[in-house]
Amino acid sequence: MAETLLEVKNLKTYFYTTKGVVKAVDGVSFKLNKGEVLGIAGESGCGKSTTAYSLIRLVPPPGKIVDGQLIFEGRDILKLSEEDFRKQIRWKKISMVFQGAMNALNPVYTIGDQIAEVLMLHKHMSKEEAMKEVYKLLEMVGIDPKRAKSYPHELSGGMKQRVVIAMALALRPPLVIADEPTTALDVVVQAQIMNLLKKLQREHQMSIILITHDLSLIAEMAEKVAIMYAGKIVEYGTAEQIFLNPQHPYTRGLLASIPRLTGDIHKLEFIPGVPPDLSNPPPGCRFAPRCKFKFEPCDKEEPPVMEIEPGHYVSCWLHAKK
Ligand SMILES: Nc1ncnc2c1ncn2[C@@H]1O[C@H](COP(=O)(O)OP(=O)(O)OP(=O)(O)O)[C@@H](O)[C@H]1O
Ligand SMILES: [Mg+2]
Numbered sequence: 001m002a003e004t005l006l007e008v009k010n011l012k013t014y015f016y017t018t019k020g021v022v023k024a025v026d027g028v029s030f031k032l033n034k035g036e037v038l039g040i041a042g043e044s045g046c047g048k049s050t051t052a053y054s055l056i057r058l059v060p061p062p063g064k065i066v067d068g069q070l071i072f073e074g075r076d077i078l079k080l081s082e083e084d085f086r087k088q089i090r091w092k093k094i095s096m097v098f099q100g101a102m103n104a105l106n107p108v109y110t111i112g113d114q115i116a117e118v119l120m121l122h123k124h125m126s127k128e129e130a131m132k133e134v135y136k137l138l139e140m141v142g143i144d145p146k147r148a149k150s151y152p153h154e155l156s157g158g159m160k161q162r163v164v165i166a167m168a169l170a171l172r173p174p175l176v177i178a179d180e181p182t183t184a185l186d187v188v189v190q191a192q193i194m195n196l197l198k199k200l201q202r203e204h205q206m207s208i209i210l211i212t213h214d215l216s217l218i219a220e221m222a223e224k225v226a227i228m229y230a231g232k233i234v235e236y237g238t239a240e241q242i243f244l245n246p247q248h249p250y251t252r253g254l255l256a257s258i259p260r261l262t263g264d265i266h267k268l269e270f271i272p273g274v275p276p277d278l279s280n281p282p283p284g285c286r287f288a289p290r291c292k293f294k295f296e297p298c299d300k301e302e303p304p305v306m307e308i309e310p311g312h313y314v315s316c317w318l319h320a321k322k
Pocket of ligand 2: 048049050099179
Protein backbone atom coordinates (compact mmCIF):
# COMPACT_ATOMS: atom_id res chain seq x y z
CA MET A 1 0.00 0.00 0.00
CA ALA A 2 1.27 3.43 -0.89
CA GLU A 3 1.78 5.71 2.08
CA THR A 4 -0.21 8.94 2.18
CA LEU A 5 1.99 12.02 2.62
CA LEU A 6 -0.61 14.74 2.30
CA GLU A 7 -4.36 14.79 2.38
CA VAL A 8 -6.12 18.03 1.56
CA LYS A 9 -9.69 18.13 2.78
CA ASN A 10 -12.21 20.72 1.69
CA LEU A 11 -9.67 23.54 1.44
CA LYS A 12 -11.14 26.99 0.96
CA THR A 13 -9.03 30.09 0.35
CA TYR A 14 -10.75 33.37 -0.37
CA PHE A 15 -9.48 36.85 -1.27
CA TYR A 16 -11.34 39.61 0.54
CA THR A 17 -11.06 42.39 -2.03
CA THR A 18 -12.83 45.74 -2.09
CA LYS A 19 -14.91 44.41 -4.99
CA GLY A 20 -16.06 41.34 -3.11
CA VAL A 21 -14.95 37.92 -1.93
CA VAL A 22 -13.00 36.02 -4.60
CA LYS A 23 -13.46 32.31 -3.92
CA ALA A 24 -10.17 31.28 -5.50
CA VAL A 25 -10.05 27.83 -3.88
CA ASP A 26 -13.47 26.60 -2.93
CA GLY A 27 -13.60 23.14 -1.42
CA VAL A 28 -10.54 21.40 -2.84
CA SER A 29 -9.76 17.86 -1.69
CA PHE A 30 -7.06 15.44 -2.87
CA LYS A 31 -4.52 12.93 -1.64
CA LEU A 32 -0.84 12.66 -2.41
CA ASN A 33 1.27 9.57 -1.72
CA LYS A 34 4.89 9.48 -0.69
CA GLY A 35 7.24 9.60 -3.67
CA GLU A 36 4.47 10.44 -6.10
CA VAL A 37 4.03 13.29 -8.61
CA LEU A 38 0.64 14.96 -8.72
CA GLY A 39 -0.04 17.25 -11.65
CA ILE A 40 -2.58 20.05 -11.24
CA ALA A 41 -3.86 21.56 -14.47
CA GLY A 42 -6.49 24.08 -15.43
CA GLU A 43 -6.94 27.39 -17.17
CA SER A 44 -5.43 30.63 -15.93
CA GLY A 45 -7.16 31.96 -12.82
CA CYS A 46 -8.69 28.64 -11.72
CA GLY A 47 -6.87 28.70 -8.37
CA LYS A 48 -3.77 26.56 -8.95
CA SER A 49 -1.26 28.98 -7.43
CA THR A 50 -3.63 29.87 -4.61
CA THR A 51 -3.88 26.15 -3.76
CA ALA A 52 -0.09 25.95 -3.73
CA TYR A 53 0.30 29.05 -1.56
CA SER A 54 -2.25 27.61 0.85
CA LEU A 55 -0.22 24.41 1.26
CA ILE A 56 2.77 26.35 2.57
CA ARG A 57 0.56 28.92 4.28
CA LEU A 58 1.86 31.90 2.34
CA VAL A 59 -1.40 33.14 0.87
CA PRO A 60 -0.82 36.82 0.09
CA PRO A 61 -3.25 39.36 1.58
CA PRO A 62 -6.13 40.02 1.16
CA GLY A 63 -6.27 36.22 0.90
CA LYS A 64 -7.10 33.90 3.77
CA ILE A 65 -7.51 30.18 4.27
CA VAL A 66 -11.05 30.04 5.59
CA ASP A 67 -11.71 26.31 5.92
CA GLY A 68 -10.32 22.83 5.48
CA GLN A 69 -7.66 20.50 6.73
CA LEU A 70 -4.14 19.85 5.51
CA ILE A 71 -3.17 16.47 6.92
CA PHE A 72 0.57 16.18 6.39
CA GLU A 73 2.47 13.16 7.78
CA GLY A 74 -0.58 12.39 9.86
CA ARG A 75 -1.43 15.74 11.46
CA ASP A 76 -3.36 18.83 10.47
CA ILE A 77 -0.72 21.45 9.73
CA LEU A 78 -3.36 24.16 9.43
CA LYS A 79 -3.72 23.91 13.19
CA LEU A 80 -0.06 24.75 13.86
CA SER A 81 0.82 28.25 15.01
CA GLU A 82 2.63 30.35 12.41
CA GLU A 83 5.85 30.01 14.38
CA ASP A 84 5.63 26.21 14.57
CA PHE A 85 4.73 26.03 10.89
CA ARG A 86 7.77 28.13 9.99
CA LYS A 87 10.08 26.11 12.22
CA GLN A 88 8.80 22.64 11.37
CA ILE A 89 7.15 22.64 7.97
CA ARG A 90 7.88 25.49 5.53
CA TRP A 91 11.02 24.70 3.45
CA LYS A 92 11.98 21.80 5.75
CA LYS A 93 9.03 19.59 4.91
CA ILE A 94 7.22 21.43 2.14
CA SER A 95 9.07 23.77 -0.19
CA MET A 96 7.97 25.60 -3.28
CA VAL A 97 9.36 26.75 -6.59
CA PHE A 98 7.23 29.83 -7.10
CA GLN A 99 5.71 30.83 -10.41
CA GLY A 100 8.24 33.22 -11.97
CA ALA A 101 10.73 32.61 -9.14
CA MET A 102 13.83 32.73 -11.33
CA ASN A 103 13.15 36.40 -11.91
CA ALA A 104 12.85 36.97 -8.17
CA LEU A 105 16.44 36.00 -7.33
CA ASN A 106 18.10 38.87 -5.56
CA PRO A 107 20.30 40.69 -8.10
CA VAL A 108 22.84 41.96 -5.56
CA TYR A 109 23.83 38.61 -4.04
CA THR A 110 25.67 35.71 -5.66
CA ILE A 111 23.62 32.59 -6.19
CA GLY A 112 25.89 30.72 -3.76
CA ASP A 113 25.12 33.22 -1.03
CA GLN A 114 21.40 33.03 -1.72
CA ILE A 115 21.31 29.24 -1.44
CA ALA A 116 23.60 29.35 1.60
CA GLU A 117 21.24 31.72 3.34
CA VAL A 118 18.46 29.11 3.29
CA LEU A 119 20.78 26.60 4.97
CA MET A 120 22.15 29.04 7.54
CA LEU A 121 18.69 30.21 8.48
CA HIS A 122 16.98 26.84 8.76
CA LYS A 123 19.79 24.46 9.64
CA HIS A 124 21.84 26.93 11.66
CA MET A 125 24.94 26.07 9.60
CA SER A 126 28.04 28.23 9.60
CA LYS A 127 28.80 30.01 6.31
CA GLU A 128 31.57 27.51 5.62
CA GLU A 129 29.37 24.47 6.24
CA ALA A 130 26.60 26.01 4.17
CA MET A 131 28.92 26.68 1.22
CA LYS A 132 30.00 23.03 1.17
CA GLU A 133 26.37 22.05 0.92
CA VAL A 134 25.78 24.72 -1.75
CA TYR A 135 28.43 23.11 -3.97
CA LYS A 136 26.71 19.74 -3.56
CA LEU A 137 23.32 21.23 -4.37
CA LEU A 138 24.62 23.03 -7.46
CA GLU A 139 26.17 19.80 -8.68
CA MET A 140 22.88 18.02 -8.02
CA VAL A 141 20.98 20.43 -10.29
CA GLY A 142 23.65 20.32 -12.99
CA ILE A 143 25.48 23.59 -12.39
CA ASP A 144 29.26 23.78 -12.11
CA PRO A 145 29.91 24.57 -8.41
CA LYS A 146 32.32 27.29 -9.55
CA ARG A 147 29.27 29.26 -10.61
CA ALA A 148 28.37 29.79 -6.94
CA LYS A 149 30.15 33.13 -7.27
CA SER A 150 27.95 34.24 -10.17
CA TYR A 151 25.25 36.84 -9.88
CA PRO A 152 21.79 36.04 -11.26
CA HIS A 153 22.25 38.30 -14.31
CA GLU A 154 25.29 36.25 -15.33
CA LEU A 155 23.17 33.12 -15.72
CA SER A 156 20.80 31.96 -18.45
CA GLY A 157 17.10 31.48 -17.71
CA GLY A 158 17.53 27.71 -17.50
CA MET A 159 20.40 28.04 -15.03
CA LYS A 160 18.47 30.50 -12.87
CA GLN A 161 15.61 28.03 -12.76
CA ARG A 162 18.07 25.31 -11.67
CA VAL A 163 19.22 27.62 -8.86
CA VAL A 164 15.65 28.12 -7.73
CA ILE A 165 15.17 24.35 -7.71
CA ALA A 166 18.38 23.93 -5.71
CA MET A 167 16.98 26.36 -3.13
CA ALA A 168 13.74 24.40 -2.90
CA LEU A 169 15.71 21.17 -2.41
CA ALA A 170 18.24 22.63 0.02
CA LEU A 171 16.62 21.12 3.10
CA ARG A 172 15.64 17.87 1.29
CA PRO A 173 11.92 18.27 1.92
CA PRO A 174 9.65 15.28 1.30
CA LEU A 175 7.29 17.53 -0.71
CA VAL A 176 8.20 20.11 -3.34
CA ILE A 177 5.55 22.21 -5.01
CA ALA A 178 6.62 23.42 -8.45
CA ASP A 179 4.35 26.15 -9.82
CA GLU A 180 4.85 26.52 -13.58
CA PRO A 181 8.56 25.72 -13.18
CA THR A 182 9.37 25.89 -16.88
CA THR A 183 6.86 28.26 -18.41
CA ALA A 184 9.37 31.01 -19.25
CA LEU A 185 11.90 28.64 -20.81
CA ASP A 186 12.38 27.37 -24.35
CA VAL A 187 11.32 23.78 -25.06
CA VAL A 188 14.81 22.28 -24.95
CA VAL A 189 15.63 23.83 -21.57
CA GLN A 190 12.12 22.99 -20.41
CA ALA A 191 12.77 19.31 -21.14
CA GLN A 192 16.12 19.47 -19.30
CA ILE A 193 14.54 21.00 -16.20
CA MET A 194 11.71 18.46 -16.23
CA ASN A 195 14.16 15.56 -16.58
CA LEU A 196 16.14 17.00 -13.69
CA LEU A 197 13.06 17.23 -11.47
CA LYS A 198 12.02 13.69 -12.33
CA LYS A 199 15.54 12.36 -11.63
CA LEU A 200 15.78 14.17 -8.29
CA GLN A 201 12.29 13.01 -7.36
CA ARG A 202 13.22 9.37 -8.00
CA GLU A 203 16.60 9.57 -6.28
CA HIS A 204 15.29 11.29 -3.18
CA GLN A 205 11.85 9.64 -3.00
CA MET A 206 10.30 13.08 -3.05
CA SER A 207 6.72 13.91 -3.75
CA ILE A 208 6.08 16.72 -6.21
CA ILE A 209 3.00 18.76 -6.89
CA LEU A 210 3.53 20.02 -10.42
CA ILE A 211 1.31 22.91 -11.38
CA THR A 212 1.06 23.78 -15.03
CA HIS A 213 -1.42 24.56 -17.75
CA ASP A 214 0.65 22.28 -19.98
CA LEU A 215 -1.01 18.86 -19.97
CA SER A 216 1.74 17.28 -22.04
CA LEU A 217 4.21 18.04 -19.22
CA ILE A 218 1.87 16.41 -16.76
CA ALA A 219 1.54 13.36 -19.01
CA GLU A 220 5.30 12.92 -18.89
CA MET A 221 5.77 13.55 -15.20
CA ALA A 222 2.77 12.70 -13.08
CA GLU A 223 1.27 9.55 -11.61
CA LYS A 224 -1.85 11.39 -10.43
CA VAL A 225 -3.67 14.27 -12.07
CA ALA A 226 -6.13 16.84 -10.74
CA ILE A 227 -8.05 19.02 -13.17
CA MET A 228 -9.11 22.33 -11.65
CA TYR A 229 -11.84 24.60 -12.85
CA ALA A 230 -13.00 27.82 -11.19
CA GLY A 231 -11.69 27.02 -7.70
CA LYS A 232 -12.65 23.35 -7.66
CA ILE A 233 -11.22 20.02 -8.72
CA VAL A 234 -13.59 18.69 -11.35
CA GLU A 235 -11.73 15.45 -12.06
CA TYR A 236 -9.00 13.51 -10.30
CA GLY A 237 -7.38 10.19 -11.06
CA THR A 238 -4.27 8.37 -12.18
CA ALA A 239 -2.57 9.73 -15.30
CA GLU A 240 -3.92 6.73 -17.25
CA GLN A 241 -7.46 7.41 -16.09
CA ILE A 242 -7.31 11.10 -16.93
CA PHE A 243 -5.52 10.81 -20.27
CA LEU A 244 -7.08 7.59 -21.58
CA ASN A 245 -10.52 7.80 -20.03
CA PRO A 246 -11.32 11.46 -19.30
CA GLN A 247 -14.90 11.88 -18.13
CA HIS A 248 -15.53 15.53 -17.31
CA PRO A 249 -16.43 17.65 -20.37
CA TYR A 250 -13.88 20.23 -19.19
CA THR A 251 -11.08 17.63 -19.02
CA ARG A 252 -12.04 16.42 -22.49
CA GLY A 253 -11.97 19.97 -23.79
CA LEU A 254 -8.54 20.61 -22.29
CA LEU A 255 -7.16 17.39 -23.73
CA ALA A 256 -8.61 18.18 -27.14
CA SER A 257 -6.82 21.53 -27.00
CA ILE A 258 -3.37 19.91 -26.95
CA PRO A 259 -2.02 20.34 -30.46
CA ARG A 260 -0.78 17.04 -31.87
CA LEU A 261 2.08 16.84 -34.33
CA THR A 262 0.15 14.40 -36.44
CA GLY A 263 -3.22 16.08 -35.99
CA ASP A 264 -5.01 18.37 -38.35
CA ILE A 265 -4.84 21.83 -36.84
CA HIS A 266 -8.35 22.66 -38.07
CA LYS A 267 -9.79 19.85 -35.99
CA LEU A 268 -8.37 21.37 -32.82
CA GLU A 269 -11.25 21.50 -30.45
CA PHE A 270 -11.47 24.27 -27.91
CA ILE A 271 -13.66 25.33 -25.06
CA PRO A 272 -15.69 28.39 -25.96
CA GLY A 273 -16.21 31.17 -23.44
CA VAL A 274 -14.17 32.16 -20.41
CA PRO A 275 -14.04 30.95 -16.80
CA PRO A 276 -16.51 32.64 -14.44
CA ASP A 277 -15.79 35.56 -12.14
CA LEU A 278 -14.84 33.87 -8.88
CA SER A 279 -16.40 36.61 -6.79
CA ASN A 280 -19.75 35.70 -8.32
CA PRO A 281 -19.60 32.12 -9.61
CA PRO A 282 -22.68 30.67 -11.29
CA PRO A 283 -24.97 28.57 -9.13
CA GLY A 284 -24.85 24.86 -9.85
CA CYS A 285 -21.92 23.51 -11.84
CA ARG A 286 -19.40 26.26 -12.50
CA PHE A 287 -18.60 24.84 -15.90
CA ALA A 288 -22.26 24.65 -16.99
CA PRO A 289 -22.30 28.01 -18.88
CA ARG A 290 -19.59 26.66 -21.22
CA CYS A 291 -20.62 23.03 -21.35
CA LYS A 292 -22.18 21.56 -24.49
CA PHE A 293 -23.57 18.61 -22.54
CA LYS A 294 -25.42 20.78 -20.07
CA PHE A 295 -28.86 19.52 -19.04
CA GLU A 296 -31.54 20.22 -16.50
CA PRO A 297 -29.76 20.03 -13.09
CA CYS A 298 -26.48 21.64 -14.16
CA ASP A 299 -27.45 25.30 -13.77
CA LYS A 300 -29.23 24.71 -10.48
CA GLU A 301 -27.28 22.43 -8.24
CA GLU A 302 -23.63 21.65 -7.71
CA PRO A 303 -22.78 18.18 -8.95
CA PRO A 304 -21.58 15.72 -6.28
CA VAL A 305 -18.17 14.09 -6.52
CA MET A 306 -18.59 10.53 -7.81
CA GLU A 307 -15.99 7.76 -7.79
CA ILE A 308 -16.64 6.24 -11.22
CA GLU A 309 -13.87 3.64 -11.02
CA PRO A 310 -11.41 2.97 -8.19
CA GLY A 311 -9.46 6.18 -7.55
CA HIS A 312 -11.12 8.10 -10.41
CA TYR A 313 -13.32 10.97 -9.22
CA VAL A 314 -15.55 13.20 -11.33
CA SER A 315 -17.80 16.05 -10.36
CA CYS A 316 -20.35 16.18 -13.17
CA TRP A 317 -24.09 15.62 -13.41
CA LEU A 318 -23.57 13.30 -16.39
CA HIS A 319 -22.19 10.81 -13.87
CA ALA A 320 -24.48 11.49 -10.95
CA LYS A 321 -27.83 9.90 -10.40
CA LYS A 322 -30.48 12.54 -10.05
N1 LIG B 1 -3.67 38.78 -4.34
C1 LIG B 1 -4.86 38.56 -4.89
N2 LIG B 1 -5.89 39.40 -4.65
C2 LIG B 1 -7.11 39.18 -5.19
N3 LIG B 1 -7.42 38.15 -5.97
C3 LIG B 1 -6.43 37.27 -6.24
C4 LIG B 1 -5.11 37.42 -5.73
N4 LIG B 1 -4.35 36.40 -6.17
C5 LIG B 1 -5.17 35.65 -6.92
N5 LIG B 1 -6.41 36.16 -6.97
C6 LIG B 1 -7.57 35.61 -7.71
O1 LIG B 1 -7.73 34.26 -7.35
C7 LIG B 1 -8.08 33.47 -8.50
C8 LIG B 1 -7.11 32.33 -8.65
O2 LIG B 1 -5.83 32.84 -8.98
P1 LIG B 1 -4.54 31.92 -9.09
O3 LIG B 1 -3.36 32.80 -9.23
O4 LIG B 1 -4.56 30.94 -7.98
O5 LIG B 1 -4.84 31.15 -10.46
P2 LIG B 1 -3.89 30.19 -11.30
O6 LIG B 1 -4.71 28.99 -11.61
O7 LIG B 1 -2.59 29.99 -10.61
O8 LIG B 1 -3.68 31.01 -12.65
P3 LIG B 1 -2.40 31.09 -13.64
O9 LIG B 1 -2.51 29.86 -14.52
O10 LIG B 1 -2.63 32.32 -14.42
O11 LIG B 1 -1.16 31.12 -12.83
C9 LIG B 1 -8.13 34.45 -9.67
O12 LIG B 1 -9.47 34.81 -9.87
C10 LIG B 1 -7.31 35.61 -9.20
O13 LIG B 1 -7.78 36.80 -9.78
MG1 LIG C 1 -0.65 30.46 -11.07
